[in-house]
Amino acid sequence: MRWTVTALVLALATALPAEIASAQPPVTGPDRQLGNEVRDIFAVRCAGCHGPDLAKPKGRFGYVLDLGRVAQNPEMVIPSRPDESELWALVQRDEMPPSGPLTTAEKESIREWILAGAPNISSPVSGTAGSSLRTELSIVDSSTISSPAIRAVRLVGKFHLLLLHFPIALLLTAGVAELLTALRGSRFPSATVQFCLTVTAVAIVPTVALGWVHASGGNGVADPQLLAIHRWLGTAAGVWVIGTALGAGRDARTGVRSRGVQMALIVGILLVVATAHAGGLMAHGRDFFDW
């Protein structure tokens, strides 16, 4: 019963932010700023592989956020003619992004953007004037332009990088304390282990949830396979560690450390270490540990 509830709570906690982040109500009407809309789509769905901050953007195409430059490259966009634009063809045929097709609404925004002459992003004040005054600004710094919602998701997601150290360190500490207790020949559940496990279980929920938020902001999409491994190992580790902490709590009440909890602790440590390793490779590149 407890397990089911825990799993359910964790699943909700992790799935909800991703849902909220991807659910953007469609904007229609004369004030619609197609440039901004498309740039936000590019920021989330394309910048992971074609963003300006990448040392080696895919396909040597690293300026997807610079709409002006994209629109001026006839090999990508022929303004007002989506059907002759390679970028639209790639998106329509689900060839880009390779990590998973865009939604119908996202595709439609891109088509309408090209149809409207592939306008650049509007300056923040122009929306009030009704007519969309386009800036000739070339965008270099992506953080200053995206919509507040996307910037908020990006900012919140970054706390994943901060929090993640706590579950790792605490779980390893719990492991060391458990080992020392076992080496002394004691089967009495150690209070240190219990404390570390409880704090780990509490810290791991926001860590996993923020990991999903971080990814929904476009982080890690450059390597979808590694992202999937990291994401699901991490989610599994979260559920597993909470279960282990509950098991340890039961041991504390009976006064005897069970072999099951010891095994669960070892598996939990392996899961967390594997997750951390995949995350490390995402941050530093798959070749980080190459000889």
Ligand code: HEC
């Ligand atoms: C997971 C990584 C990834 C994502 C995300 C991604 N792309 Fe690509 N893209 C690539 C790779 C790899 C190539 C090179 C393909 C090739 O050379 O055959 C490429 C090539 C392209 C090219 C051709 C560049 C050229 O000069 O030939 C365009 C245009 C393009 N992508 C647009 C997009 C758009 C638009 C999005 C978002 C909707 C997107 N891509 C998302 C990986 C990605």
